[in-house]
Amino acid sequence: MNGQVPHAKGLDNSLELMQDGYLFIKKRVDQYQCDLFEARLLGQKVICMSGEEAAKVFYDPERFQRNGALPKRVQKTLFGVNAIQTMDGEAHIHRKLLFMSLMTPPNQKRLAEFAMEQWQASIPKWEGGGKIVLFEEANDVLCRIACHWAGIPLKESEVKERAGDFSAMVDAFGAIGPRHWKGRRARAKAEKWMREVIEEVRSGKLKVKEDSALHAMAFHSDLNGNQLDTQMAAVELINVLRPIVAIATFITFSALALHEHPECKEKIRSGDENYLEMFVEEVRRYYPFAPFLGARVRKDFIWNHCEFKTGMLVLLDIYGTNHDSRIWENPNEFRPERFKEWKSSLFDFIPQGGGDPAEGHRCPGEGITVEIMKATLDFLVNKIQFQVPAQDLSYSLAKMPTLPKSGFIMSHIMRK
Numbered sequence: 541m542n543g544q545v546p547h548a549k550g551l552d553n554s555l556e557l558m559q560d561g562y563l564f565i566k567k568r569v570d571q572y573q574c575d576l577f578e579a580r581l582l583g584q585k586v587i588c589m590s591g592e593e594a595a596k597v598f599y600d601p602e603r604f605q606r607n608g609a610l611p612k613r614v615q616k617t618l619f620g621v622n623a624i625q626t627m628d629g630e631a632h633i634h635r636k637l638l639f640m641s642l643m644t645p646p647n648q649k650r651l652a653e654f655a656m657e658q659w660q661a662s663i664p665k666w667e668g669g670g671k672i673v674l675f676e677e678a679n680d681v682l683c684r685i686a687c688h689w690a691g692i693p694l695k696e697s698e699v700k701e702r703a704g705d706f707s708a709m710v711d712a713f714g715a716i717g718p719r720h721w722k723g724r725r726a727r728a729k730a731e732k733w734m735r736e737v738i739e740e741v742r743s744g745k746l747k748v749k750e751d752s753a754l755h756a757m758a759f760h761s762d763l764n765g766n767q768l769d770t771q772m773a774a775v776e777l778i779n780v781l782r783p784i785v786a787i788a789t790f791i792t793f794s795a796l797a798l799h800e801h802p803e804c805k806e807k808i809r810s811g812d813e814n815y816l817e818m819f820v821e822e823v824r825r826y827y828p829f830a831p832f833l834g835a836r837v838r839k840d841f842i843w844n845h846c847e848f849k850t851g852m853l854v855l856l857d858i859y860g861t862n863h864d865s866r867i868w869e870n871p872n873e874f875r876p877e878r879f880k881e882w883k884s885s886l887f888d889f890i891p892q893g894g895g896d897p898a899e900g901h902r903c904p905g906e907g908i909t910v911e912i913m914k915a916t917l918d919f920l921v922n923k924i925q926f927q928v929p930a931q932d933l934s935y936s937l938a939k940m941p942t943l944p945k946s947g948f949i950m951s952h953i954m955r956k
C-alpha cells in the first residue's frame with residue numbers, strides 16, 4: 541500500500557511539525573522530490589501535499605470533505621464549533637453565500653475608508669515622541685472598524701479588551717499550553733458577548749441597519765428555513781469580526797517589508813495604485829500566516845501513485861505552495877513586480893485558500909484584506925513619517941502563527 545509514496549522518517553512526526561512549523565511540508569516534499577508524502581501526526585496517518593496540482597485535487601468536493609477534519613482544539617479557539625469551516629455540500633454553499641453577500645466591493649471600500657479614518661485619528665495620540673507597537677495599534681484600529689461596519693456597539697473603553705480577545709483566538713491556533721487556553725477563554729467571552737448582541741437584535745431592543753453583518757447573521761435561515769440558533773449566529777458573526785482583526789498580522793509584515801525594502805516606498809509614494817496592489821499581494825505571498833489546511837478523503841481515489849483512502853486526513857501546504865519554485869521565480873525574494881503580468885489559476889497563489897470562494901472553502905475575505913492593507917500602506921507611506929528604533933524584527937518559522945518579535949515599534953511619529 542502506497543509503496544511508491546515517500547514516508548516521513550520516524551514513528552510519529554508531531555515533534556518535527558512543532559520544530560519545522562511553516563516549513564514542515566515544504567522541507568520534505570523538496571527532499572523527496574515529490575508533491576506528497578505520508579506522515580504520522582498525533583498518532584494518525586496523514587498525507588501531506590504541496591503545489592498547484594495538489595491544490596486542485598484538494599479543492600475537488602467529490603474527493604474531499606471538511607466535516608471531521610478540524611481538530612476540536614482549533615474549533616474551540618480559532619473558528620468556533622461546527623462553523624462554516626466544517627460544512628460540506630449544499631448546506632456549505634448556502635452558508636457561504638451569506639458571507640459572500642457581506643464582502644462586496646462597496647463594503648471592501650467602506651472598510652478601507654474606515655481604516656484610513658481610524659489611522660488618521662490615531663496620529664494625535666502618537667505625536668510627542670513616544671513609541672508605539674504597530675501590531676497592537678492595528679489590532680485596536682481593526683477591532684473598531686470591524687464592529688462599526690458590522691453594526692455592533694463597542695465603547696471606546698472596551699476596544700483593547702475585545703481586540704485582545706480576537707487576537708488571542710488567532711494566536712492559539714498552533715499553540716499548546718497557556719496560549720491555547722488563553723484563546724479558549726477569549727472565545728468563550730466573545731461568544732457570550734455576541735449571543736447577547738444577537739438576542740438584543742432579535743428582540744428589537746437593539747436597532748441595526750438591514751444591510752449590516754449583525755442583521756444578516758441574526759436573521760439568516762439555513763437550507764430548511766430555520767433561523768440559526770443564537771450560539772451558531774454568534775460563532776458565524778465572530779467569523780466575520782476575528783479575521784478582520786487578524787489583518788493586523790499582514791499589516792505588521794507590510795511595515796517590515798517597507799523597512800527591509802525602502803526602494804519600494806518611492807513607488808508607493810508616487811500614488812501608483814497598481815504598484816500598491818502588487819506590493820500587498822507580495823506581502824500575502826511572501827510572509828507566513830496560514831500554514832496549511834486539512835480535509836478528509838470523501839471516497840477512495842488514486843492520485844500521483846498514492847491511494848487516498850476514505851476518511852484519511854490530508855494536509856495542503858499553503859506556505860510551501862506560495863514559495864514553490866515551479867510557480868514563483870526565486871520564491872525567497874520579495875519582489876512585488878512579479879505580480880505585474882500575473883494570471884492566477886486560482887490554485888497557485890493561495891495565502892487565503894484556493895479555488896472559487898463561492899463554490900468551495902476559499903476565504904471570502906480576500907477583497908477586504910487587500911483593501912484594508914492598501915489603505916494602511918498608503919497611510920504609513922504618505923500620511924505620516926516615523927522612525928524605526930533598534931528592535932528585534934526577526935520572526936520564527938517554527939512558531940505558528942508567527943510575527944516579527946517586536947511587533948514593529950515606531951517612534952518620532954509626525955503627520956506629513
Ligand code: HEM
Pocket residue numbers: 624625626636639779780781783784786787788790829830833891892893894900901902903904905906908909
Ligand atoms: C477561510 C485565511 C481574512 C473570513 C479562510 C481560509 C484561509 C483564510 C486560509 C481557509 C480556506 C479553506 O479552508 O479552504 C485568511 C487570512 C486572512 C483572512 C490569512 C487575513 C487576515 C479574512 C477576512 C474575512 C475572512 C477579512 C472576513 C471578513 C473567512 C471565512 C472563511 C475563511 C468566513 C471560511 C470560508 C469557508 O469555510 O467556506 N481564510 N483569511 N477571512 N475566511 Fe479568511
